[in-house]
Amino acid sequence: MADLDEKKRSDDAAEEAESQDAFDELYGLDDETVEACASAVDQEQPADALRALVEPLHAADLADLLERLTHDQRVGLLRALGEDLDYEVFSYLDYSVRDDLVDVLTVKQLAAIVADLESDDAVDLLEDLPEERQQEVLRAVPAAERAFYERSLSYPEESAGRLMRHEVVTIPNFWTVGQTIDYMRDEEIELPDDFYNVVVVSPAYRPVGLLQLSKLLRSRRVVAVSDIMEAEPKLVPGDMDQEDVAFIFRQYGLVEAPVVEESGRLIGVLTFDDVVDVMDEEHEDDILKLGGVSEDDFYADxxxxxxxxxxxxxxxxxxxxxxxxxxxxxxxxxxxxxxxxxxxxxxxxxxxxxxxxxxxxxxxxxxxxxxxxxxxxxxxxxxxxxxxxxxxxxxxxxxxxxxxxxxxxxxxxxxxxxxxxxxxxxxxxxxxxxxxxxxxxxxxxxxxxxxxxxxxxxxxxxxxxxxxxxxxx
Missing domain, CATH: 1.10.357.20 (SLC41 divalent cation transporters, integral membrane domain)
Known part of the structure; x- marks a missing residue:
């Protein structure tokens, strides 16, 4: 009996070790990399050496790396990477660490980061800047982008208007599948890097349906878009609170939802990845408040x-x-x-x-x-x-x-x-x-x-x- 118990414990330990190995393979950051980067920054090693250390890291892993370093080490790594820094890292950073790094960046650098990020992540970064610096950064970005950012920032904090992105694929409701595919294949048309639905709009630019890419690709070219689209999609007002947005997404299993202004015109789209972040933030916020902590101060001084x-x-x-x-x-x-x-x-x-x-x-x-x-x-x-x-x-x-x-x-x-x-x-x-x-x-x-x-x-x-x-x- 004792031998059987020992064998069972040994098998359980082996399974746990195998599971941990699989996790380590999927998660791109390890303690050795953190220690190597910290040591390289402290010893003021050449920038090329630091770039070689962080080059294999995903932006999310690089964010974790920065969070584990001290303030001086973060700034040193940031300056060593220079323009080679993947700006997407700012969309993954803890807010306290991000604010810490933003304080040492110039307006020109911030404008470059804002221009590189997806619009919803850019707004998330801009809204945390002091008013004066925010305006300086906005003046440094192209006029077309500035108009969108200013419109998003005009909505209340923690609202759908702040979460939405303006990169949306729209087509008129009288098109066919063939016309839609040809439009999306046109190299002169600038489309978002990632999207899951095409928003079907009326002549007044009001959303009348959502067309899933899977349905689009399975349908014949002559089929009318209006025949295969999801009619009467859930339309989210720009001023809706993000908690209510999260509930709508969870309740109806949404992947994307159009965002509209008061007149019903399309102004952007919400994606599930941003809503998942909202759910995490709201749950974290509730847990912290139940413990008598107003905000996450893990990285604060x-x-x-x-x-x-x-x-x-x-x-x-x-x-x-x-x-x-x-x-x-x-x-x-x-x-x-x-x-x-x-x-x-x-x-x-x-x-x-x-x-x-x-x-x-x-x-x-x-x-x-x-x-x-x-x-x-x-x-x-x-x-x-x-x-x-x-x-x-x-x-x-x-x-x-x-x-x-x-x-x-x-x-x-x-x-x-x-x-x-x-x-x-x-x-x-x-x-x-x-x-x-x-x-x-x-x-x-x-x-x-x-x-x-x-x-x-x-x-x-x-x-x-x-x-x-x-x-x-």
């Missing part, structure tokens, strides 16, 4: 990280003081029964953890439009009942533990009742708090946790100590 976290810790200090004031109300009770001080944190901890479970599910459900006013009452009752059932089960466990620990059945009854009450309140608060915060127009992920912790601590302490002062003393 010490003072910036300290400043970003201080305000939230200050709020938490205030709520902790509120909970302490509740404990102070029962100071005499605690002096007479030391066991209460030992058991008190258990009640608060269980309520906080149970509430966090409910809160996490509720905030996630809100993000994907699953928790709405229509079903809120049903979800609230469900969480209250779940809290009550769990509270009852843990009340039995903790009541018996307290009885056996301190030899007092009444003490076991007190903590059992407090456990039930606090878990019911945790389920109720974990649902009501994000709903209430959303109702007043704020992000539920930002402040929900601190309110929840305060409520479960205050209720847990008040019920436990209040009941103990009546029953035990």
């Amino acid at each position: 010490i003072f910036r990280t300290t400043r970003l976290r201080f305000s939230w810790l200050l709020v938490n200090l205030g709520t902790a003081i509120v909970a302490s004031l509740v404990i102070a109300l029962f100071e005499d009770t605690l002096e007479k029964a030391v066991a209460l001080a030992v058991l008190m944190p258990i009640v608060a901890s269980m309520g906080g953890n149970a509430g966090t479970q409910t809160l996490t599910v509720a905030v996630r459900a809100q993000a994907v439009n699953e928790l709405t006013a229509a079903n809120a009452m049903r979800i609230i009752w469900k969480e209250v009942i779940v809290g009550g059932i769990n509270g009852f089960l843990f009340a039995i466990i903790m009541g018996l533990v307290a009885w056996g620990w301190f030899g007092d059945p009444m003490l076991g009854g007190v903590i059992a009742f407090a456990m039930i009450a606090n878990l019911i309140v945790a389920g109720l608060a974990g649902t009501l708090i994000p709903l209430g915060i959303e109702r007043i127009g704020q992000d539920p992920a930002v402040a929900s946790t601190v309110f929840l912790t305060t409520i479960t601590d205050v209720v847990g302490f008040f019920v436990f100590l209040g009941l103990a002062s009546v029953v035990l003393l």
